[in-house]
Amino acid sequence: MKSKYMKQEKIQSAISENKHVHSGRGCCCDDDECINALLETEPLVVKRIEGAVGTILEGLGEDPVREGLLKTPERVARSLRFLTSGYSQNPEELLKNAVFTETYDEMVLVKDIDIFSMCEHHMLPFFGKAHVAYIPDGKIVGLSKLARVVEVFARRLQVQERLTQQIRDAIQHVLHPKGVGVVIEARHMCMVMRGVEKLNSVTTTSAMSGQFITSQSTRNEFLRLIRP
């Protein structure tokens, strides 16, 4: 018999090694024990976050048992679990499941992918658009998977710089294309609502590889195509 503690340890290591694709419905490793362990511990995880949110409410001088706040800790906990659900999904596995052999060798670009993420410094949202391009080298990937990869990395605590690079690296590792280009334009609520209060500032980050670095014309074509 395994204890709850051991199960939780197993989940932690699965998440930190980032090997498994978990969702409410399944796991990429087809390990039943793994899936069951996750499903069993989810309520414990939610309860733990609930407790912490209750403490925050008290810290703010609020009355956590007044009507409007009674269910807030639970709602916040569930909402946080959803907004960070990317931790339990493996973007590279996701891509691998939709790779096809094709001779097409021009740029593939999916632009204006909506992103909603949370900055890890303030746990406040940042949101905007991602543009993802690559030049195939014998392999293409289902277009919707590019958007899914963006989503999985975005649903974690992030900084925009790392998010941009992680998307590039995942595509590079799985497809080995001739190059990858990623640009993200986002507004950060930690800048808008607090601190410098710059309402309209947009942060742009880019990460490139292969021909997007070595070929000026490839780079220019990409930047021209994503221009609004």
Ligand SMILES: [Zn+2]
């Ligand atoms: Zn921030």
